[in-house]
Amino acid sequence: MDVANLASQLNAGLILPEGIVIITLLLVLVVDLIQGRKANRVTPYIGIGGLLASLGAIAFQWDNPVSNAFLGSFSSDPLSLVFRAIIVLSAMVTIMISIRYVEQSGTSLGEFITILLTASVGGMVLSGANELVTIFVALETLSISSYLLTGYMKRDPRSNEAALKYLLIGASSSALFLYGVSLLYGLSGGQTELVAIATNLAASDQSLGLVIALVFVIAGVAFKISAVPFHQWTPDVYEGSPTPVVAFLSVGSKAAGFALATRMLITVFPLLTDEWHFVFTALAILSMVLGNIVALAQTSMKRLLAYSSIGQAGFVMIGLIAATEVGYASMLFYLFIYLFMNLGGFACIILFSLRTGTDQISEYAGLYQKDPLITLGLSLCLLSLGGIPPLAGFFGKLYLFWAGWQAGLYTLVLVGLFTSVISIYYYIRVVKMMVVKEPQEMSEVVKNYPKVTWDLPGLKSLQVALVLTVVATTLIGILSNPVFTLATDSVNNTPFLKLDLARTGTQPVAVLPEAIAPANPL
């Protein structure tokens, strides 16, 4: 294979979005190096600009028929494009909400952005990785950057502790994942590409080894999406990490985990579909129940959102388990709106903690009187997370549950409905705390609330991010159609999902005779 021939086969243009992000991160690094602290005025906007350009590149590739790059180790199909867009967006919003936060803590901003961008490169490659080595390197890029970000406030023992815990548990789960992957390599007779592995596995007859490989792979994935019982790190890490990092972990990192789960499990384990559906059902039920119930008892906002994100991951898994076209589409849809509502919530929490220095739920009492913007934004985002119509979250949940119900996952949907009722309770508790308190019941910090100004460097971008995410949360609820179409199209145009759907056959489970079946719903 000569060089020219090789270069033509690589289709290197398909990783243009990742390339842009890498160039951006180098640029940030160099500018920060040359200008020192003065660079704080520039670097975040370089980062945001680069991510915007990367988003543009992703949009540009939407209709690209060629999806395989790097001799099959990376595929840029619509599914991976959507996931990469979610990661890029979450990184972008994270940078916007982190500028003031990082500056106020006195740590250096340039490195923070560099590491964050690396993490998003890792997540992006992971979303499209089609081959074991790429998957693992991408996973580690994402993980190691996340550990670093978690421990970024190095003078704070909580941050150190969070980083250490995250590192140790992350290392164990990586080890498990790597073991599973190496088993796959061995069982398939030395293949690393996912499709080739599946073909070779189908030809041979292994049971126990394959099951172990499956479980080990799931352990690695479940750690990333913090599904119960692989969730233990989440509350501690969320509480100890800088809040913008938590925002990124809860959205970007989680989306990457779901991308990996979708691609790898569907492609490699068609033989064990029932088994991995079973495992995920168990994980989903545990996550929904435990996440939502334990969230009831939390007193700190970050921990509340940590447990709520565990519960939310459980909801998203319903779409994955449904394994129908609408199932996958509802998963994408929900992740997409989750991006906005969760990041919007975090933007409000960050703003509040910057102004008051606390994230205790009880301290939010009476905030309505002093800062209506935070109150409105946080209320909308939390209500959307709880699934109150007509906000985006309601349609996301309705779509997920509908897909699950159609696929016959009655238990899951019932548990989901029930726990989402519970979740509304603790979200509304916060809303009530802020809105429904008279001046005499205000908490001490709210009584001493500083005058609302947006003059400090970095607050403007935080404000922009807050308004954008809240508007998106509200508007996607009302104008959800384009996003629905986007999700469905991406599922329909993704080759490996099409294959899977053709194999399993996605007839909706309905008791209806054809004549009145959903031929004309509504």
Place this chain on the structure above:
Amino acid sequence: MNLAEGVQLVSFIILAVAMIGAALGVVLSPSVVYAAFLLGAVFISISGLYLLLNASFVAAAQILIYVGAVNVLILFAIMLVNKREDFQPVKFAWVRKAVTGGVCAGLFLLLGTTIITTPWAFSTETPIGDDAIYLIGEHFFSDFLLPFELASVLLLMALIGAIVLARRDFLPDAALTSDIENLKLPERPRELVSAAKTEQ
């Protein structure tokens, strides 16, 4: 069995016993320094196994990276933290140990069974031997190009991260005393005995 095979078998047994013994020592030894040195022994034995498998490049890399870098780093870390602290004996520590032992034994049994029952497909290709280094290079620049390049980004970032964590930040005294810029989370720590308890 000819002489070569005999030698191979004997060296395998020696290496395997050394490796397992050292690994057990790492886990069971009460002294951290011994554990660290025994870890080095484990790494060296593994590289011996690689040699037996005709993978000399990997064996060399193993010694260079794991013994030369990782293990030495661990030892440095241990020596830098020379604080002696008596751990309070945990009550019912045996339960903890028993559970851990149980899980480990279970995993061992599981993996052992798998290895024995799986009909492994043996490769018929002749081992490539010392040419491995060329082959690895070729792979790096063809079908493993993407992970190779990504790994460079990863390394760069790890470098920066290490510097960020290790660097001594210059903070004026005023900043240290004020609450604003102190490299800490802006949120106050929670009261450790949570208020929820007293309510209930």
Place this chain on the structure above:
Amino acid sequence: MEAIYEYAWLIPVFPLLGAALVGIGLISFNQATNRLRQANAVLILTLMGAAAVFSFALLSSQIQGHEPFVRTFEWAAAGDFRLTMGYTVDHLTTLMLAVVTTVAILVMIYTDGYMAHEKSYARFYAYLSLFSASMLGLVISPNLVQVYIFWELVGMCSYLLIGFWYDRKGAADACQKAFVTNRVGDFGLLLGMLGLYWATGSFEFDIMGERLETLVSSGSLSAGLAVLFAILVFLGPVAKSAQFPLHVWLPDAMEGPTPISALIHAATMVAAGVFLVARMFPVFEQLPTVMNVIAWTGGVTAFLGATIAITQNDIKKGLAYSTMSQLGYMVMAMGVGAYTAGLFHLMTHAYFKAMLFLGSGSVIHGMEEVVGHDPTLAQDMRLMGNLRKYMPITAITFLIGTLAICGIPPFAGFWSKDEILSLTFQANPILWLIGYITAGMTAFYMFRMYFMTFEGEFRGKDAEIKGVLKAEAAGVYAFGPGAMHAQELGTHQDHDDHHHADTPHESPLTMTFPLMALAVPSMLIGLLGMPWANRFEAFIHAPGEIIEEAHGAFDWGEFLIAGGSSVGIGLLGITLASLMYARKSINPAAIAKKIEPLYWLSRNKWYLDDINYKVFVQGSRRIARQVLEVDSKVVDGIVNLTGFVTLVTGEGLKYFENGRAQFYALIVFGAVLGLVVVFGVT
């Protein structure tokens, strides 16, 4: 005429616009907006008025026989997942629109007087407007999904409004209770909705009914499943319309400001449940079991509400239980197939009950001048009496409302209640008997209320009664919502005592005008439904039902017997009440002594609150706490068996505890092992 149909969607948009404008004003220019006060009210009232004009135009057009109008558009579509939204204008819709807009406008006018001294005057108007918008949106919804969306919004508004007075601890507890109870109902509704969609592939009411019938009759869907889904859907109305056993929130919801009680908890939102039953009628009709369940739920609620109302001393609580009882009538009517009668009662009830509530607000307003801003005193009827002398307009309108609810002709309640009773008699005599007895009790407790409040001696200065009431508030109700500490009461009292007048005064015109305006429909609107010339039935009837024009064969004999008997029992109740509370010739305390267990059963609301509290509230709290413990404490305890220490020191040990990270890793490995073992077994 087409144009007004094209723009019918503006009806909910107008109040929404008002709420949004004032809301934005409050968020961006809080001080300025609050200072504007009445300008906000005028803006919101104007917009509401526009909606009302629109509604009445539609109503008249519908009465003249215009075709029902449906406009839908695709909201979201992905694959075979399709959501359509839109609006529909038919007889039922226009009726509800007219009722909601008139009551809303009058309540808003009343609010100006009632909340005149409130700091959050503008915010209150914004909430009212938002609520009206959601309620109007609910009414024009063409399908179940949209109904659900507005259903939730209406619930949210009610939740926020009940808790509007946060300085009362009872209010905070009450809105929590309302929320939890309504969630149970909404959960059922959502579940039933999904189930019905799964079975029929549609969210539209008539299509759903049609297909369900085909499915059940062809046997491809088991009747049991269909019944289950229908009952799940019915859970929504059960919670929203405060039907047994989910009624517990409504009386507590009276902690909210009185205009809210009148608008939301008497006239509109609670009626939404009945409205949904009416909308779902095509579905329920197919399933006799469900209809029975509905009828019995209504009957039991009517009876239960009336028995509890007899012993209530808080004027608003008494009215709340009466509302519950009347809603029971409506639901019962729906259940026995008396569609028209149920909706007729809904309409008449909306007017006279809104008036009664506003009247009670006026009374409380007057009482507060004497006893201070303390709900335990200002709302207690034992402190009132002879208010007719001081508040003549309130007294007269309240009397009209009382006569209407007791079913005395020719007031509105007579016609609707009589129609329900006579139709129930044809369907199920036992239910009729329950309804009949309830009617007697209604007359009794309503006149008890009237006599205690407006006749006799004014007792507002009687320190002895006050003392008893305070002790009661501190002691008897200390376990439940509404509990206040005795000391708190004391302090309230101390600094409130200075500036009180000796006698209550009539409320300002802004408050009395709505009362007078509502008195008109309370008296006259029933005449629309006179059985021999039932114009109401000609307008509103169950979908699919054909109204025979032959009204000539009206059976006067039957009507006189039925009407006479229900008037008779009403008069009996009134007489009894007047003997006990006006003439004092029978001592109610003596009777209460004689049937003490029954008295306490009623006084303590059949102990349902206690049972709920013991079983559900404490139970679920215990579960939540246990799960938390299992997650963060007990799991640790297994490792070092120091579970108790960790329990005591709480989460403090989470930091700087060296074993935890290793333990988390152990869980990861253990979980993996467990999963593989599970596969090995299965």
